[in-house]
Amino acid sequence: MSGDFEALRGSNSDEDEQLVKLLEEKIKSLQIEIENLRKELNYYKAEMEKMLSPPLIEAVVLDVLPDGRVLVRSSSGPNLIVNVARHVDLELIKPGRSVALNQRGSTILEVLPQKEDPIVKSMEVIEKPNVTYSDIGGLEEQIRELREVIELPLKKPELFRELGIEPPKGVLLYGPPGTGKTLLAKAVARESNATFIHVVASEFAQKFVGEGARIVREVFEMAKRKAPSIIFIDEIDAIGAKRLDIGTSGEREIQRTLMQLLAELDGFNPLDNVKIIAATNRIDILDPALLRPGRFDRIIEVPLPDFKGRIEIFNIYLKKMKTSEDINLELIAQLTEGFSGADIKNVCTEAGYIAIRSNRNKIMMEDLIEAIEKIKNKKKRMESNLERREKYS
Template identity: 55%
Template structure:
């Protein structure tokens, strides 16, 4: 920057010299202000970095927390806890924690020196439990279920009403059913109806296959059952649907194999949860099986599965109703007669009828037509039912 002493005053008129000098000073001020802004910005960045480093240093200096489980809560911010090492303690609860989360069974972190509760830990669950098929609200309604009017009425009474009209049961003074068992041949609508009732009650739908609870190591299956019910309580109102329940609940025999004994332990844990040693709240249990004849009698006594709902092979009227549901969005030729289709699909299940409608549509697509004709349905019926008969023969004769 040019200093004022470098300017030859004798060669510049006095007014011009002053104007130039003022301009130089203004430029100098602007430069200093820009430098100050840059320095303040750098200072703020360094202060943030220093704060983060100090916070990280405090975390490294702080002692590790002791994992514990809340056994009971007491007045004056006190609780009885059991540490992960085994002993039980009467401890203080930090006033900075959300007291609503401090409930019996909650996982917490204890300060190593004072043993005060300083943090609420997330509940531990097996990855396979967290990975169960969960639908917050299925998109299937009763209108999507055909030919099962009697079954819909029964499941509404045993599952929907206890969730939507709890006060009615309280006024009458009766306890709602604990569990519902759906039984019948494959493809008759058991899973579909379970999803529909979850939709109508706006409940979370949790589905698993019972064979997933059969584990290799002792105690693993029982632990998964406990965690499954814990997940259902967290997601309440919820409906737990256990398909192929006979995988863990078949009749007990005097077997000496360790695998059979582990399956029986898993079943005993499941029966204990059904008995309701801990209140399940807005959690309803629906199970399904194709073989009700092999289930253990302990599972079917009142207080566990109170209602058994049969799903038979649909009759002609039921098949007509199912065809009407599946042809809603299809572009059909005028020659198609629902009575004819229902008559030609004797012994077909709801799943078979859905497959027939899909195959009929594929027949039209293969021939580059925009509408499905009667001949398309005839070919689809022959193909689907013939494949079904072939599969049945392979199962019978190996």
């Protein structure tokens, strides 16, 4: 009898232990589930706080006042004098820096990370251009001058320091369209191992007050970060035309942009690793302030190629193509008097299309002559249309 009782108690004890283990495992799983639900609840609380919190206002720091307050230009319009929250590092607050303000007290709550304008990001930035001096024909003198005033100071600044001379801060290339101004700038950037930053001056002309000047400032800051670098400003007459006393609000904004460009030119050392090259087809309309010593004080003409230059340019393009042996470079150079380098490139391309249409795998002399006539007629039509527009405008 007592043995049966002991056996029964032993079986009950085993069942109780199993039940306790099951309950302990259940408690653990419930605790894990509670922890997960608590995390999920905190996540949704944080999301609700984000959705219900008022938006911050972006502003640009203009000046830091002696009493610790800051003068800012808010994105909503007016200039404001605001306080700085205690948790914000005052060392980061400098003129030109973007900050975030709260809406009620207009207090700086955060210093925003530095960013590049989308317009600046979209500009052509080439770490190492693929154009060499051998790709340029008929411009030996221009290449020599650029090497002296751009390449040499970037490669050997110690020579200038030893002699005590300062190279030009800026170089202005002028001449008709298509004569190779951009190619010259790219080639000197490659030979100088410099980053090439290509800007069309019309990109500086913005419709909002102060935007053009800010973009100019950001381009120069980017050039300093990527130094050694060359800023190539194409069609500089878009913002560098002679200033007028009376004009529209748009013209006044362009003048503000020009003043910022002049300030940037004045603000760097000619032996720094940033060089400026500008190009224009209309040097006659440029503001004299751009051309005074200390700014664009080296002016280089890039004319239409002469007879020898046209031979060199034809040779550069045709040696990359499959041609017949009867090509007479001197004859086609005579037939293309008044053509620019870009026109000659178009002639070679058009001759290739003529050969393709004739089911030939090489360019013949007659293809080049036909292409020359076609480009000549096209140029005449363009000049005629331009004269007609000027007559009736």
